[in-house]
Amino acid sequence: MAQIARTAASALGLNEDLTEALALAHDIGHPPFAHSGEEELDRQMRRFGDRFDHNLHALRIVESFEQRYARFPGLNLTFEVREGMVKHSRDLSGRTAGTGRVLPGLRPPLEAQLIDLADEVAYNTADLDDAYSARFFDLEAVAREIPEYARSSRRSRRSFPAPAGGYGSTRVCAG
Numbered sequence: 001m002a003q004i005a006r007t008a009a010s011a012l013g014l015n016e017d018l019t020e021a022l023a024l025a026h027d028i029g030h031p032p033f034a035h036s037g038e039e040e041l042d043r044q045m046r047r048f049g050d051r052f053d054h055n056l057h058a059l060r061i062v063e064s065f066e067q068r069y070a071r072f073p074g075l076n077l078t079f080e081v082r083e084g085m086v087k088h089s090r091d092l093s094g095r096t097a098g099t100g101r102v103l104p105g106l107r108p109p110l111e112a113q114l115i116d117l118a119d120e121v122a123y124n125t126a127d128l129d130d131a132y133s134a135r136f137f138d139l140e141a142v143a144r145e146i147p148e149y150a151r152s153s154r155r156s157r158r159s160f161p162a163p164a165g166g167y168g169s170t171r172v173c174a175g
Contacts, residue, residue: 002020085112
């Protein structure tokens with residue numbers, strides 16, 4: 001996902017280093033069992049008048065758990081990285097407003113918004129790759145359903161001759 005995000009940031013003229021830092025840190029606040037685990041932790045914590053949010057938990061991790069510097073707790077991250085970690089999600093329902101860690105009411109920087117999209121590209125591509133490997137579909141079926149893939153595939157086959165075993169062993173990839 002970090003490679004996808006950094007490449008997109010470069011193409012869009014965004015800050016590549018900020019984008020990559022956000023991409024590398026974007027999932028560290030997730031509990032076990034991903035979003036299902038987050039929902040259950042949130043449900044349990046609401047019983048005590050609190051909430052669980054993986055973005056805020058990620059910030060808590062980098063600000064509290066790591067103790068590398070004598071003069072301050074946490075990692076030496078810029079405000080932009082910390083804000084982007086909290087605000088990378090599309091769901092900005094005001095849950096971060098009282099933290100004092102972000103600029104309330106403002107959209108996240110474009111680099112942080114890009115993280116959600118790059119994450120979707122990465123996991124959807126991985127899902128497609130898994131389905132292809134499980135033989136749920138073949139590349140000809142993809143070409144029939146997605147005209148741009150068919151055009152791109154034809155261009156690639158003209159540019160790169162088929163391997164000895166043909167294209168049947170080629171894995172699906174985003175490109």
